[in-house]
Amino acid sequence: MPVSFDSDQRIFKLDTAGSSYVFQIYDEGYLVHLYYGAKIPDINLSLHKYKGWFCSPAPVNINIDDPDFSPDVNTFEFPGEGTGDFRESAIAIGNADGNNSTDFRYVSHRIYDGKPALKGLPSLHISDDSQAQTLEVLTCDKVTGIQAVLYYTVFEEFSAMTRSVKVINPSGNEVEIERIMSACVDFNTRDFDLITLYGKWGKERSVNRSPITHTRQSVSSKRGSSSHHQNPFAAIVDRDAGEEHGNAYGFNFVYSGNFLFSADPDPYGGARVIMGINPEGFGWRLKPGEEFTAPEVVMVYSGDGIGAMSRTFHRLYSKHLIRGAWADVKRPLLINNWEATGMDFTGDKLVTFAERAKELGIDMLVMDDGWFGRRDDDKSSLGDWFVNEEKLGGPLNDFIKRINDLGIKFGIWFEPEMVSRDSDLYRLHPDWCIHVPGREKSIARYQYVLDYSRKEVRDYIYSLMYGILSENNIAYVKWDFNRNLSEVGSAALPAENQREVFHRYVLGVYEIMDRLTSDFPGLLLENCSSGGGRFDPGMLYYSPQIWTSDNTDPIERLSIQFGTSLCYPASTMGAHVSASKRAGYETKGNVALWGTFGYELDPNKFTDEDREIVKHQVGEYHKYYDIIHKGDLYRLISPHENHWRAAWMFVSPDKSEALLTCVVMRKPEDRSFYLKLRGLDSGKYYVDDESGEVYSGALLMNAGLCLNRFGMEDGDSFKIYLRAL
Ligand code: DGJ
Numbered sequence: 001m002p003v004s005f006d007s008d009q010r011i012f013k014l015d016t017a018g019s020s021y022v023f024q025i026y027d028e029g030y031l032v033h034l035y036y037g038a039k040i041p042d043i044n045l046s047l048h049k050y051k052g053w054f055c056s057p058a059p060v061n062i063n064i065d066d067p068d069f070s071p072d073v074n075t076f077e078f079p080g081e082g083t084g085d086f087r088e089s090a091i092a093i094g095n096a097d098g099n100n101s102t103d104f105r106y107v108s109h110r111i112y113d114g115k116p117a118l119k120g121l122p123s124l125h126i127s128d129d130s131q132a133q134t135l136e137v138l139t140c141d142k143v144t145g146i147q148a149v150l151y152y153t154v155f156e157e158f159s160a161m162t163r164s165v166k167v168i169n170p171s172g173n174e175v176e177i178e179r180i181m182s183a184c185v186d187f188n189t190r191d192f193d194l195i196t197l198y199g200k201w202g203k204e205r206s207v208n209r210s211p212i213t214h215t216r217q218s219v220s221s222k223r224g225s226s227s228h229h230q231n232p233f234a235a236i237v238d239r240d241a242g243e244e245h246g247n248a249y250g251f252n253f254v255y256s257g258n259f260l261f262s263a264d265p266d267p268y269g270g271a272r273v274i275m276g277i278n279p280e281g282f283g284w285r286l287k288p289g290e291e292f293t294a295p296e297v298v299m300v301y302s303g304d305g306i307g308a309m310s311r312t313f314h315r316l317y318s319k320h321l322i323r324g325a326w327a328d329v330k331r332p333l334l335i336n337n338w339e340a341t342g343m344d345f346t347g348d349k350l351v352t353f354a355e356r357a358k359e360l361g362i363d364m365l366v367m368d369d370g371w372f373g374r375r376d377d378d379k380s381s382l383g384d385w386f387v388n389e390e391k392l393g394g395p396l397n398d399f400i401k402r403i404n405d406l407g408i409k410f411g412i413w414f415e416p417e418m419v420s421r422d423s424d425l426y427r428l429h430p431d432w433c434i435h436v437p438g439r440e441k442s443i444a445r446y447q448y449v450l451d452y453s454r455k456e457v458r459d460y461i462y463s464l465m466y467g468i469l470s471e472n473n474i475a476y477v478k479w480d481f482n483r484n485l486s487e488v489g490s491a492a493l494p495a496e497n498q499r500e501v502f503h504r505y506v507l508g509v510y511e512i513m514d515r516l517t518s519d520f521p522g523l524l525l526e527n528c529s530s531g532g533g534r535f536d537p538g539m540l541y542y543s544p545q546i547w548t549s550d551n552t553d554p555i556e557r558l559s560i561q562f563g564t565s566l567c568y569p570a571s572t573m574g575a576h577v578s579a580s581k582r583a584g585y586e587t588k589g590n591v592a593l594w595g596t597f598g599y600e601l602d603p604n605k606f607t608d609e610d611r612e613i614v615k616h617q618v619g620e621y622h623k624y625y626d627i628i629h630k631g632d633l634y635r636l637i638s639p640h641e642n643h644w645r646a647a648w649m650f651v652s653p654d655k656s657e658a659l660l661t662c663v664v665m666r667k668p669e670d671r672s673f674y675l676k677l678r679g680l681d682s683g684k685y686y687v688d689d690e691s692g693e694v695y696s697g698a699l700l701m702n703a704g705l706c707l708n709r710f711g712m713e714d715g716d717s718f719k720i721y722l723r724a725l
Contacts, residue, residue, distance in 0.1 A: 002133045002154040003111045006043045012109070012135060013043055014152055018159035019301035021152075023077050027064050029105030031077035031137065031150075033186045037247060038303040059084045073268055075186030078104050078139060078150055078165070081179070087272045088216075088264045090181040091165075092279075095144045096173035104139035104148050111135050115153040115162070120507050122254050122541030123296045124155070124162055124320040131155070131320070145171035146286075151296075158316045162254075164296040169286040177284040181260075181276030183251065183297035190271035193239055194263050195306070197231035197563050202551040204228045204532040205563035207640045211239065212271050218262035220278050224449070224485025224502060225256055225529060226536040232259040233567045235309060236273060243307035243635055244678070250302075250309045251275050252567050254321075255295035256538035257506035258282065281488065283499030298537065306566070307678070311632050314569035318630075321537055322544045322572070324517060326524050330629075331545065331571070331596050332363035332409055332476070333621055339552065339578050340602035343370030343377060347393035347402070354408045356603035360611065361618040365403055366411035366478060371396075373423065379446045382418040383425030385464040396472050404473055411476030411524070412468070416461050417509060418447045418482065432457050434501065436489035444483035452508030453501055454492045462512050469520055477516070479543065481529040506538075513542035526574055526596075535564065545574050545596045552578035552600055554591040555665055555715060558639040558646045561594055570650070571629045576600035577617070583715035585610060589617040590661050590717045593628060594648065597621045624721075627652050627659050634678035637662075644668040647707070651679035655697075656724040658686070662707050663717040674704035686722040694725065 004013045010025040011034070022035040022045050034045040058072030061084070071084030079085045080102035081092035093102045114129035126132050137150040147168040154161045163183040169175060190212045196219045197205040210217065219230040226232050232253035238246035251273065253259050258278035265271045275297045284292050300316065302309035318327075335357045337345055345367075354365045372388055373381025392399040400410045419426045419433055421443060426433070433448035435441045441448060451457050468474070490501045517525060525543035527534060531550035539546055546568075549560045557575070564573055575595025577588040579602070592598070599614070606614065627650045636647040647662040658680060680686065680697035687694045695705075700722075709718060 002156040003135045003152070005109070005111065009044065011043055011045065012137075014135065014154045014161060015039060016154055016156045016159040016161065016301070018303060021161065025106045026069070027066065028061060029107070029139075030071075030074070031106055031139070033075040033077050036185055036187070036249070037301065058086070073266075075188060075270065076184070077137075078148065078184060079272075080104055080141070087266055088262055088274050089179060090184040090274060090276075091148060091167070091177070092179040093141070093144065093146055093167075094176035094178050094283075096171075096175060100178055101143075102141050102146075103143075104141050107138040107140045107147070109135060109137045116151065118164060118293050118296060120510060121293060121295050122510060122538045123164070124153070124254070124298065124316070125323060126320060131157075144173070144175065146175060155316060155320065158300070158312055159302065160298060160300045160312060160316050162296045162298050165294045166291055167286065167294070168291045169288055172288050174285060174287050177286060177292055179279040179282070180284075180292070180294045181274040182253070182294045183273075183275050183299065185249075185273045185299075187236070187271045187273065188269075190265045190269060191239060192236045192263075192271065193241070195235040195237060195566070196261070197233055197566065199228050199560075199563075201228050201530055201533070202549060203556070204535065204549050204560055205231055205566075206559055207563045207566065207638070212236070212263050212265055214265055216262060216264045218260060220258070220260040220280070222258045222278055222280050224258065224488065224505060225481065225534045226259060226538070227484075228529075228531070228533040232261065232275075232536050234261045234263070234275070235306065235566070236263065236271075237306060242305055244305045246305050248302045248306045248309040250298075250300040250313060250567060252298045252300075252313065252537055253295060254298060254537040254541065255506070256509065256534055256536050258502050277503060281499065281502050284503065285497055285500065295538070307634060310566050310635075313567040314633065317537065317540065318569055318571065321540055323541065324544065325522050326544045330625055331524065333361070333618065334364040334366050334411060334476070334598040335362050335603065336366040336368055336478070336576065336598065336600050338368035339600040343375055345370065346391055347399045350399075351402050351406075352604055353602070354403045354406050356606070357408055358406045360603065360614050362408070362599065364409040364411055364476060366413065366476060368413040368478065369415070369480070371412070380420045380422035382415055382420040382447050383423045383450070383461070385414070385461070385468065387468070396468070400473050409475040410473060411478065412474050413478045413480060414465060415480040415482060416465060416512065417450050417452060419450050420447050422446065431491040434485055434488055434490065434505070436487045437491070439487050442486040447483060449483060449485050451490050451492070451505070452512070453490045453504035454508075458508050458512050462515060465516065466519065469523070474523070476524040476526065478526045478528055478547070479513075481534055510538070510542070517542055528574070532560070532564070535568065540568070540572055545572050547574035548595065552576055553580045554583045554588045554663070557591050558663060558665070561591070562635060562638050562640060562646065562648075565633055565635065570594055570633065571596070574598075577614075579605070583717070585613045585617070587663060587715055587717040589613070589620070590719055591663065593621065593624060594661070624650075624659050627657050631657075632679055636660075636675055636678065639665060645707070647675060649677060649679070655679070655681040655684065658722040660705075660720040660722070661717065664712045664714060666714050667712065668708070670708070673707050675707045676704040677701050680722075681724065684724045686724055689721050689723060
């Protein structure tokens with residue numbers, strides 16, 4: 001049983017293949033955290049409990065006759081606000097009496113096979129109840145009567161669990177949730193480093209690593225989306241943890257809006273980790289009888305380093321997050337016209353793209369921004385989702401038929417959450433955008449954000465999308481989102497509900513994505529937000545792939561893809577070969593292979609030589625698809641740590657094939673350089689297909705391969721494909 005309860009000691013133990021998570025119902029119903037880490041057989045962990053004797057000025061519970069116990073010092077599962085625990089709280093509720101003290105204590109629990117879905121929210125899913133087991137702990141704040149149900153679902157096979165919280169108001173008073181964290185873990189040491197993914201437009205998900213010392217460190221977004229700037233991912237790792245060794249605890253928030261992750265060291269040597277909706281700008285009114293569900297946090301433990309943590313996320317997400325017809329199916333190799341044409345295209349021009357695509361073995365043409373309204377630049381027409389037939393040379397159906405007749409599938413771009421200032425929709429409904437009456441509406445890219453907290457707004461936009469998608473043969477949609485939210489308010493909500501708008505907005509987006517994927521189950525949805533500004537598991541629940549970055553320079557892409565891979569699998573990373581100049585097609589292809597693969601250029605401009613390279617690449621895409629998309633990733637040389645080279649490899653699950661890729665970022669200074677490979681079977685022999693050389697797995701992993709290549713220049717790269725004999 002992955003979840004067990006020892007009724008004598010009142011201890012819960014959540015076991016996976018490689019981890020244990022233990023907590024106890026202590027006196028007065030306090031939920032005391034005892035342990036999270038490598039799998040242990042023990043149940044008696046009471047000695048492990050923090051001792052409270054350091055805490056003289058801190059208030060204690062008058063009913064507990066235990067000098068070792070103090071809310072200021074002990075480790076808790078769901079700490080409240082203002083009741084003796086001075087660290088960051090997991091929950092604060094503005095009560096009917098005007099006070100926001102909260103103190104949730106154990107009431108009851110139940111353990112069952114399976115995992116409940118979270119209403120209106122994306123979450124990990126299972127196909128049958130044997131795949132996960134759930135512990136629900138009902139807690140209650142005695143004074144207000146407000147209840148909180150803590151959900152812990154264990155994915156035994158994956159060393160992973162999920163956590164979320166449902167707040168219920170059975171009282172007769174309306175209250176306001178001011179703060180709700182979906183997960184809190186009190187580590188009894190702060191001897192860790194914190195790894196987070198930071199960035200900006202064109203430079204998403206760079207890796208930051210810093211020790212946890214005596215100051216609180218947090219990452220967050222209050223932009224209305226998960227953002228380019230900080231990803232809702234963080235890992236707490238041993239100080240000396242590397243790719244192959246050490247404890248690593250990964251946290252990832254299944255949510256696409258404002259978030260907060262914080263590692264808060266306490267004065268006694270521990271650290272509290274919390275993750276949830278960013279309390280800044282958040283509030284939720286809860287009337288009598290209502291409930292509120294907080295999104296889910298995924299927690300992965302690895303005792304074998306950061307690499308193994310990533311591989312667990314990858315496998316877990318491939319099986320239990322990505323859904324729908326495309327979850328396991330080979331994705332189409334596409335060409336997108338954006339970088340080649342911007343909005344300056346015609347139907348005829350795109351047909352030539354499709355003709356060239358056919359010659360090269362590409363499967364799909366994606367028509368990006370500019371096909372609707374009067375959209376010849378970014379100043380107008382978002383919201384006016386009516387086909388520009390003049391531009392396409394006739395009705396959309398006829399245009400798509402021309403593409404399909406070539407044997408090429410067709411995909412289209414939308415930015416459904418936006419309205420241009422210059423649009424018929426905005427002129428008709430100026431109050432349909434997010435705004436605060438009386439305040440200037442800040443503009444970004446000449447557009448405002450539609451108020452997706454309003455059903456009529458969502459319904460209107462969806463009816464237009466539905467019309468286009470149901471009347472035309474469209475196999476793919478790129479769903480874009482190109483600005484942050486500001487002056488966040490809704491014309492449809494009363495004053496006391498205005499702090500709900502950020503979250504209601506995200507729920508509205510999820511509702512439309514849900515309708516879209518349910519109405520068009522065969523559609524492949526690719527999420528995008530000015531590149532990778534909304535690369536999060538919430539989006540991955542609806543769209544199995546996300547455009548990783550607008551930066552398609554293969555050298556820049558290395559650090560973006562390395563960072564992204566800390567938690568997201570290769571199958572989710574939109575990666576295209578573009579006309580960028582810093583490296584040749586070979587390197588551009590080698591880097592884009594570590595993703596969904598496609599092209600983002602004008603294929604009419606290829607030379608004969610380019611065409612041959614691309615045909616070869618298309619063949620490689622097919623040859624290596626399974627190793628990359630179903631195999632295990634090993635990051636060998638990170639561009640975040642090495643100035644000269646980056647290297648990574650994929651190994652098939654049965655270890656019978658491996659693909660090593662190495663990119664020279666700057667001509668290396670070393671004379672000879674040996675790289676130890678990873679993940680192979682040390683008892684097998686592997687042949688390098690190109691050279692015919694045979695090596696044992698043991699040799700490749702212990703002595704390594706010499707990666708120096710004569711004549712390698714900046715931006716050059718090579719692959720080595722190894723096949724077990
Ligand atoms: C931003 C996206 O990241 C690009 O790929 C492209 O779709 C443009 N938007 C179109 O406006």
